[in-house]
Amino acid sequence: YQRLACLQTWSANGGNILVWYTEGSHWINIKPVLETLINRGHQVTVLVPTVSMFMNTSEPSRFHYEPFNVSFSMEDIELIYEDLLHFSMYEMDQMSYLQIYIRFMDLMKTDLYYTLKYLDGVLKSETMMKKLKQGNYDVLLADPIYLGSDLTAEILGIPLVFTLRFFLAHNFERHCAQLPAPPSFVPAAMSKLTDKMNFSERLWNFLFYALNDIVLNHILWKEADKYYSEIKGKPTSACEVMGRADIWLMRTYWDFDFPRPFLPNSQFVGGLHCRPAKPLPEDMEEFVQSSGDAGIVVFTLGSLVKNITTEKGNIIASALAQIPQKVLWRYAGEKPDTLGANTRIYKWIPQNDLLGHPKTRAFITHGGTNGIYEAIYHSVPMVGIPMFGDQPENMIHMETKGAAVIVDLNSMKTEDLKDAINAVINEKTYKENILRLSSIYHDRPMSPLDEAVFWIEFTMRNKGAKHLRVxxxxxxxxxxxxxxVLAFLLAVVLLLILLFIKTCSFCFQRCCGRKEKTKRKAE
Structure with a gap:
């Protein structure tokens, strides 16, 4: 309750907060935090590149945008996302593990190239750095997935708060944040394992950690170290700079994730963007109410996937046409020929408000973290059609916890999707399990959004949080x-064994020597 008191009293003298640029669902997730900080009297300035898919500076906003120039076009960024989606959705299933790793490394190299180009627009721009130094900021808030915020905070001499879902094989968390992750029971991020592993799974988990560390050291950290060293003018470890962050706000919680060790400066705030549902638009509410007792199904594949192949669209539409519920489907592709009268297609839907509607029976999702947390918040069981990134991993978590059924996009038939929807709606265990997860989410001393705001303000009040750094x-x-220590103890043990052997040998020789002398005298 002391935290709640701090939240109520500290905002009299608002702070000056700098926010690092981000994209996609990461941007969607951080915006509620920024709005809350502004409500509490803080000034918020957001760094935004001139080329961004989701950060729209022309939208009405209560926070200030600080744009910086980049040397590439929107078409370049769109091609990267299209390449990633095509690889994840259509190529990966046809490849061996070796081919996947080679292709993945190529994608990572491309992503890193543009990441460093983004950094050039901030760290190599005298004008931008001069503006930032004159801003007199109290803290920098960033997602470490987008490199460079840590180096900027160090140059500006201000505290740093990270907000992170996870990085591949927990590489950032383990090596930079020093967050413990014993491979015996903490599954590596993206390994598709749970915390209950048999011997072969523990072996694979151990190798997954090790192999990804080797790949990331070769591709990511080697280049990042070179870039950071260039900016600093001396040899610099990018991971060590990242590790100087004051607070790590981990965007997960024990309703979603598996239990694991954590540190004083790592706080788990999963679902901080969740909120109660608002009323639906009038025409949408009318369609929802027309569903009667059967209720509705909400279907979206996220903000990055605009459409799918015509064949897959028809398979999905045919399955949806065979269920008794009304369906609201966010889809920007060509209208499927098999679309049923019970299904309406929208280019955009108020996802959170639909999931919070009392008539919602199921959520068909690609498995993005934001959507899953909204489903947990509103107690809606899920059918997962994961496609790329963290989505397969996320849906495995939900399936393991008994709140979802997974359907594979590439091998999916009409009956598969129809059966999955009917299962999560009609088999009561799915609803019971999602209600249990929702109860865990809500049963906290304070909401995850308030928790995140508390730690940001805590960092500003204390000029950092180095006392929490292990x-x-x-x-x-x-x-x-x-x-x-083990080597020293082993050496001591070996020395004692050697002394024991030498002592025994000496005693044996003395004893045998006396007997020999006695025998000779007797003769």
């Missing part, structure tokens, strides 16, 4: 695992 950051890898 000493593990200052240890070498062998000190962290106490290998030097």
């Amino acid at each position: 000493q593990a950051h200052e240890l070498t890898w062998y000190q962290y695992h106490s290998l030097d």
Whole structure:
């Protein structure tokens, strides 16, 4: 309750907050935090590149945008996303593990190239850096997925708060934040494993961590270190700079994730964007009410997937036409020939408000974190059609917790989708399990949004949070695992064994020597 008191009293003298640029669902997720900070009297300035798919500076906004120039076009960024989607949706299933890794490394190299180009627009621009230094900011808020915020905060001499869902194989969290992740029971991010692993799964988990560390060291950290060293003018480890962040706001919680160890400066705030439902537009509400007792199904594949192949569209539409519920489907592709009278297509839907509607029976989702958390918040069981990124991993979490059924997009038949929808609606265990997860979400001392705001303000009040930073950051890898201590103890044990052997040998020789002398005298 002390936290609640701080939230109520501290905003009298508002802070000056700088926000690092981000994209897609990451931007959607951070906006409620910014709105709340403004409501509490803080000034918020958002760095935004001149080329961005989701950060629209022309929209009415209560926070200030600080644009910076980049040396590439919107078409370049769209091609990257299209390439990623095509690989994830249509190529990956036809590839071996080796081919997937080679293709993935190529995609990562391309992404890193543009990431560093973004950084050039901030860190290599004298005009922009001069503006930022004159801004007198109290804290920088960023998602570490978009590199460079940590180096900027260090140059500006201000505290840094990170907000992160996860990085591949928990690489950022383990090596930079020093967040413990024992491979025996903490599944590596993107491994598609749960916390209940048999021997072969633990072996795969261990190898997944190790292989991804090797790949990321070669592709990501090697180039990031070079860039950071260039800016700093001396050899610099990008991971060490990232590790100096004051607070890590992890966008997950135990309703969604599996239990794991955490540190004082890592706070779990999953679902911070969730909110009660608002009334629907009049025409949409009329369609929803026409569903009667059967209710409705909400269907969306996220903000990045605009359409799918004609064949898949017809398979999905045919399945939806065979269920008794009315369906609201967010879809920008060609209207399927098999579309039923119970299904309406929209280019945009108020997802959260529909999930919070009392007539909603199921949510067909691509498995994005934001959508899953809204379904947990509103207690709606799910059918997952994951396609790329963290989506398969997210849906495995929900399936393991008994709140979802997964359908594979590439092999899906009409009956598969229809059966999955009927299962989550008609089998009561799915509703019971999602109600249990929703109860876990809501049963907290304060909401995740208030929790996030508290820690941002805490960092500003205390000019950082270095007192929460564990000493593990200052240890070498062998000190962290106490290998030097084990080596010393082993050496002591070996020395004692050697002394014991030498002593026994000496005593044996003395004893045998006396017997020999006695025998000779007797002769």
